[in-house]
Amino acid sequence: MTECLDLFPAAPLLLRLPDESLFSLVSRHHFLWGNSVASTTSRQFFSHARSAAHHDFLNWLQSFVERTGAVYGDVRHVAINLTLLKFYQPFLSQEEVSNAVEYLSHGRIALLRLRLGIHTSGFRANHPLKACVGCMQEDMHSCGWTYWHMKHQYPGVWICTKHGMPLQQSKSIGVGRFHWVLPRLDDLHDCIANAGLSATHHLEVFAGFADLVEAAVSEGTRSKLEVDRFHERYRAEFMNRGWVSEGGQLRLKAISASFVDHLRFFPALDELAGFPRTVQQASPQLSRLLSSPQNKTHPLRHLVMIHWLFGTWEQFSRFQPVGRVAPTVEQAQSRSDEVVDIRKEELYLLLRNKNVSLRAAASRIGVDTQTALAWAATMGLAIHRRPKILHPDVREQVIRRLRSGADKSVVASEAGVSVQTIARLLLAEVGLHRTWMDVRHERARGRARKIWTKLLKTSGGVGVKWMRAMEPAVYSWLYRNDRAWLNEHRPCQSPQRRQNAASVDWKARDELLCVAVEKACLTLLSEHGERLKHANQLYPLIPQLHSKRRQLDKLPLTRRAIERALVARPPGAGDLFT
Secondary structure (H helix, E strand, O other): OOOOOOHHHHOOOOOOOOOEOHHHHHHHHHHHHOOOOHHHHHHHHHOOOOOOOOOOOOOOHHHHHHHOOOOOOOHHHHHHHHOOHHHHHHHOOHHHHHHHHHHHHOOOHHHHHHHOOOOOOOOOOOOOOEEOHHHHHHHHHHHOOOOOEOHHHOOOOOEOOOOOOEOEEEOOOHHHOOOOOOOOHHHEEOHHHHOOOOOHHHHHHHHHHHHHHHHHHHHHHHOOOOHHHHHHHHHHHHHHOOOEOOOOOEOHHHHHHHHHHHOOOHHHOHHHOOOOOOHHHHHHHHHHHHHOOOOOOOHHHHHHHHHHHOOOHHHHHHOOOOOOOOOOHHHHHHHHHHHHHHHHHHHHHHHHOOOOOHHHHHHHHOOOHHHHHHHHHHOOOOOOOOOOOOOHHHHHHHHHHHHOOOOHHHHHHHHOOOHHHHHHHHHHOOOHHHHHHHHHHHHHHHHHHHHHHHHHHHHHHHOHHHHHHHOHHHHHHHHHHOHHHHHHOOOOOOOOOOOOHHHOOHHHHHHHHHHHHHHHHHHHHHHHOOOOOOHHHHOOOOHHHHOOOOOHHHOHHHHHHHHHHOOOOOOOOOOOOO
16 A cells, blocks of 8 residues: 655654765665665655665655655756766766666666666676765764765775775675665675785775775766766877877787786775786777777776876876877877878979989988888879889889789799889889779678678578688678678578577686685674574675576586575475575
């Protein structure tokens, strides 16, 4: 039965405490009113029994605002300032923020997590619930409550910036995630110490990162961060550090090595396990982040880049490229082209008037003779040279072979000269290099199309992934050079969806979870003096086990470990997780 709407005029509504989250505010009402079960409070505030009590993103906010008379603000204010959307909002466009508010207003929490990219980010999808012991003591003394602070819940924040103390993580996850809870000492454990990161240097690193996260979110609530231009500052700092070549190419190996060294402590925490541990893992992540800045990514990846390159948010905000630092490779190339164009114009004037020789003209503009010869060919100026190695008859034969698209090494072997000589000839003869490239491109396209068409006839039924594995070079060439044709010649989609379970290494996952179960059982026995009575006791100690509770048929070692540890089970129970 729906709760009476006249409840609120007779029941007190608490004032929101400084930096308090919405989850904390509702939890305090739950204890104030003395409700025995969480669903009662959920119905009173959100008209739903369970779906509102996600501590990070409380949904059904439209009902919440209506039933509280909007005393805590309208739906948009509540969503942006009282839920974890406050962390993500600075990194979203106005349209994306409006969509997120809409999702939270009407209970579309799953779609919100999907649109924010939380599930595909590589970081934990369930944000841990965190508290500072120092803040708890101060809060209890000043206002009579311990409560959850909004800043402590930001992803990546594991040090209280006020007290400099490591944040403690609540065990009220998994089976207790739909409960209304407040911070209690017996419900908290120190993740940083458990991960072996209690050294002073470790704490300083996490403290600096916490300061940066809070500063970024604070500024982002006041003004737009222009996230789509962050990559310009990254590249400028790379150039300052000598990580960009003269041609504008990133020295990705050196960049990745420095990045991994900076992050050596971060992946030890479950929430930050999505960061790379090796140079091989770091290279593709950095490449995607820098080469496609328009692509959306988790805010943590930008924040850790800023922490690595600039140290603090203030340094990043004040940073401006100076001197010869260019924001992007494209702009660097553009400036280089401007200088080259000036020299080309001067070379063109010198050679057109035939006042000087090619060698003298090259010397006057400050380039190599071969470079000047290549520039002259691109401008349509034919330079008559005295043959040194290539005699006129051999030269004509070589040119004919190159016009037919023959390989440079083959032509060099036939003419009895070096490959460098053939390469210089390609650039020196007007229009020859363009013709040679076009012929070879057409030949390569025909060959690639022929191979792909044959493969499509014989193996198209198994899908494009299999075909790509069979001919990776052909697929890559078509994808880069003939994508429109490739899109028109893909295998038909199978009516049945292929399962991705085969890509999961269940054996390795089973071994890790089995060890984790045994350690958790020892922890229960040593710290609480009790043996395992139900699998639900394992969730606070092994968060990843909750999502695997329906997959125990694929985790035999884990299942046997739980069975051995259980003291008793309900009579007739057929499932360990009922």
